[in-house]
Amino acid sequence: MTVEQSPTETLQAPARDWFQRAVVYQIYPRSFADSNGDGVGDLRGIISKLDYLHKLGVDVVWLSPIYTSPQDDNGYDISDYRDVDPLFGTLEELRELTDGLHARGMKLVMDLVVNHTSDEHPWFIESRSSKDNPKRDWYWWRQPREPDAGASPRRGAEPNNWGSAFSGPAWEFDQATGEYYLHIFSKKQPDLNWENPEVRAAVYEMMNWWLDRGVDGFRMDVINFISKDTSLPDGPIADGKLFGDGTPFYIDGPRMHEFLQEMHREVFAGRTGELLTVGEMPGVTVEDAVLFTDPARAEVDMVFQFEHVALDQENGDKWRPKKLQLTELKETLGRWQEGLAETGWNSLYWGNHDQARAVSRFGDDSPQYRELSAKMLAGILHLHRGTPYVYQGEELGMTNMSFGAISDYRDIEVLNHHREATAHLGHTDAEVLAALAPLNRDNARTPVQWDASRHAGFTTGAPWIAVNPNANHINAAAQVDDPDSVYSFYRQVIALRHAEPVVSHGDFTMLLPDDPHVYAFTRALAGTTLLVLGNFSGTQQDVTLDGDALVDWGSAELVLGNYPADSGAPRLHLRPWELKVLRGGVARPDR
Ligand code: GLC
Numbered sequence: 001m002t003v004e005q006s007p008t009e010t011l012q013a014p015a016r017d018w019f020q021r022a023v024v025y026q027i028y029p030r031s032f033a034d035s036n037g038d039g040v041g042d043l044r045g046i047i048s049k050l051d052y053l054h055k056l057g058v059d060v061v062w063l064s065p066i067y068t069s070p071q072d073d074n075g076y077d078i079s080d081y082r083d084v085d086p087l088f089g090t091l092e093e094l095r096e097l098t099d100g101l102h103a104r105g106m107k108l109v110m111d112l113v114v115n116h117t118s119d120e121h122p123w124f125i126e127s128r129s130s131k132d133n134p135k136r137d138w139y140w141w142r143q144p145r146e147p148d149a150g151a152s153p154r155r156g157a158e159p160n161n162w163g164s165a166f167s168g169p170a171w172e173f174d175q176a177t178g179e180y181y182l183h184i185f186s187k188k189q190p191d192l193n194w195e196n197p198e199v200r201a202a203v204y205e206m207m208n209w210w211l212d213r214g215v216d217g218f219r220m221d222v223i224n225f226i227s228k229d230t231s232l233p234d235g236p237i238a239d240g241k242l243f244g245d246g247t248p249f250y251i252d253g254p255r256m257h258e259f260l261q262e263m264h265r266e267v268f269a270g271r272t273g274e275l276l277t278v279g280e281m282p283g284v285t286v287e288d289a290v291l292f293t294d295p296a297r298a299e300v301d302m303v304f305q306f307e308h309v310a311l312d313q314e315n316g317d318k319w320r321p322k323k324l325q326l327t328e329l330k331e332t333l334g335r336w337q338e339g340l341a342e343t344g345w346n347s348l349y350w351g352n353h354d355q356a357r358a359v360s361r362f363g364d365d366s367p368q369y370r371e372l373s374a375k376m377l378a379g380i381l382h383l384h385r386g387t388p389y390v391y392q393g394e395e396l397g398m399t400n401m402s403f404g405a406i407s408d409y410r411d412i413e414v415l416n417h418h419r420e421a422t423a424h425l426g427h428t429d430a431e432v433l434a435a436l437a438p439l440n441r442d443n444a445r446t447p448v449q450w451d452a453s454r455h456a457g458f459t460t461g462a463p464w465i466a467v468n469p470n471a472n473h474i475n476a477a478a479q480v481d482d483p484d485s486v487y488s489f490y491r492q493v494i495a496l497r498h499a500e501p502v503v504s505h506g507d508f509t510m511l512l513p514d515d516p517h518v519y520a521f522t523r524a525l526a527g528t529t530l531l532v533l534g535n536f537s538g539t540q541q542d543v544t545l546d547g548d549a550l551v552d553w554g555s556a557e558l559v560l561g562n563y564p565a566d567s568g569a570p571r572l573h574l575r576p577w578e579l580k581v582l583r584g585g586v587a588r589p590d591r
Contacts, residue, residue: 018274019301020345021504022059023382023494024109024389028353029066029088030074031447032392034459041447041458043089047097052476054104056395056487057494060276061101062109062219064353066094070120072188073166073412074445076111076221077118081206098214107216109276114203115225116189123202124190131177138199139190140182142232144173161234162250163243167416170246182232184225184250186412194226194259204266211267217276220300223260224281227253238315242424251283257291260299269298278347278387280304286339293344302347302387308332309355318439319417319432324362326516326536334510334521337385341508346386350377351394356443358391360400362536369538369577370397370474375489375562376579380519380534382493383581385508390490393448396479397486400443401468406433410465411441451477489562496560496581502528517541518574529584530559535574543572556582 033045043066053061065075066088075085084091098108117124126135142159159180162170164187171180172187182191192199207218228250235244260279268275277300279292284305292299311328314320340346350358359365363373374397382388403409406418406429414436421427442465449471450457456471468474479485497503506525512518518541519534531553535541545553553571560581569575571582 016295019276019387021498022387023497024060024062024387025053025058026062026352026389026391028064028392028445030464031445033448037459037461039459039461039464040087043093043097047100050100050104057491058390060107060109063111065111065113070118070188072186076113077189078113079118079120082209109217109219110210110215111221112218113221114192115222116185116191119188119190128174128176137196138193140193141179143179160232161237161244162246166413167420169243195230200262204263207267211271220279222282223279224252224256224284225250227255227259229253247283252288257299264298277301278304282306286336290339290344302345304347305336319435321438326519327514330510330513330519337508347389348381348384348386349389350381351391351444353444354441356439357398357400358394359397364538364577365399371486372562372577374486376534376577378490378493379560379579379581382497383503383523383532391444395487395490396449396474396476398449398474399470401446403442408466409442414440414442449475451475492560501525502530511545518543531582531584533574533580535576535578538576541574543574553582553584556584559583
């Protein structure tokens with residue numbers, strides 16, 4: 001080596017580069033493919049679709065939890081971190097899946113749910129057994145407070161006023177020992193106490209066990225909840241709410257960076273393989289994300305931020321949806337691009353198992369524009385700087401589901417909210433159903449639509465949640481070999497990232513921030529500039545670029561577009577929901 005490099009650079013530069021070029025595909029196993037007819041997707045179902053994923057071109061598969069679980073929150077409540085739930089298969093089948101992915105050049109990222117366990121995990125069973133059990137302090141146990149100690153009269157004796165993310169208080173009283181335990185999510189998901197070093201050691205040991213078995217990294221569930229303000233203060237209570245908002249006190253607590261650095265040291269440091277870590281971090285700010293993802297700090301590779309998926313809600317309340325403004329979407333995503341331009345790295349997503357379907361939310365899922373807008377959204381997202389995530393079915397342009405009665409829903413978040421809103425907040429069933437329709441999580445959890453047969457080819461049995469009736473025309477069988485399909489468009493977008501360093505590594509510059517319909521930006525790297533234009537409307541748009549656009553785009557090459565072969569339409573004119581990616585290079589002579 002002639003150039004002097006610091007040891008960090010030598011070790012980290014090549015390792016980082018791979019995930020900057022990569023595309024991740026998320027599988028929600030319960031809804032992906034069912035091999036045994038019990039109506040629930042399983043590992044063997046996934047194994048049968050590996051060629052489908054390979055053809056799509058994705059580099060990494062993130063598997064939502066398949067561990068042993070009572071399934072209170074569809075597997076995000078784990079009772080054994082080192083085994084596979086029989087609902088999904090066996091450890092041997094997981095090995096087969098890992099090998100099958102590796103053989104096709106893909107990697108496997110596991111979901112790591114360690115802010116909480118299931119209440120049926122042996123750790124919690126021990127912890128609740130007595131006040132002096134050695135594992136008592138592995139969870140957050142607190143005495144009841146006096147019912148009249150300043151709390152609202154509607155409240156009981158919980159240690160503080162925090163509400164659970166799944167409605168009701170964040171505390172559950174345990175008769176056996178007369179104390180409450182904390183659960184930010186359901187009462188079957190008690191929060192682990194990361195202040196206790198034994199908890200941390202047990203988690204790191206488990207993570208090492210999985211990496212030693214050949215998995216390639218972790219998507220870390222609500223990982224910024226693991227450090228809490230240990231004084232557990234009351235949070236503010238908003239109008240019309242029964243419980244306080246504890247989020248300021250359990251998000252990004254004082255030891256957050258310390259815990260992630262320790263995890264990195266204990267689990268990842270010294271491993272030479274290409275591994276991926278992504279922390280799910282509700283409420284994370286861009287300033288903090290720089291710290292979390294700065295490679296020099298050795299915490300995580302990237303985070304999932306939530307700002308752009310809160311713009312269509314009043315005060316971030318998903319049960320009070322409002323119309324999305326494109327200008328706000330651009331401001332938000334642009335700020336994240338800028339914030340992580342020099343240091344750190346972005347993850348890019350429109351949807352996942354907790355969000356509405358991308359095309360229904362950000363595009364137009366009407367028959368006229370569904371395909372065009374799904375393709376446009378793919379192009380816009382994947383051309384940003386960062387690692388894109390595709391949520392199962394997004395590559396088919398799958399849409400939100402129109403559920404009927406509350407009995408059609410399966411998600412604990414929806415069911416608990418409906419109960420609280422109708423029983424305690426005075427809303428009618430019809431009001432609640434209408435409000436929760438656009439953004440509820442079950443929209444994303446209907447089965448993947450493989451073909452037009454009964455139950456969309458997902459199962460031969462009775463599916464655990466209804467299949468979207470539009471499977472008769474929106475399905476994989478109709479799309480995989482059709483060069484004009486949404487699936488084929490995703491293939492092109494993914495291939496473009498792999499082929500063009502400017503897509504993975506170029507600088508990002510947002511254009512036209514105030515335009516209410518057009519999303520426009522450039523990417524630039526070493527003499528190559530791409531102009532990316534997306535029309536977020538069903539009307540024609542003419543794009544006028546100001547002096548910052550250095551290139552004569554009128555004659556630029558069209559690298560990617562979502563309309564049939566360009567018929568000489570002016571380059572800077574966009575048809576409804578049109579996407580154009582133009583390659584420049586020729587600077588205007590007068591500049
Ligand atoms: C994350 C998961 C979500 C789950 C919650 C509790 O937000 O993505 O599905 O309900 O954490 O584990």
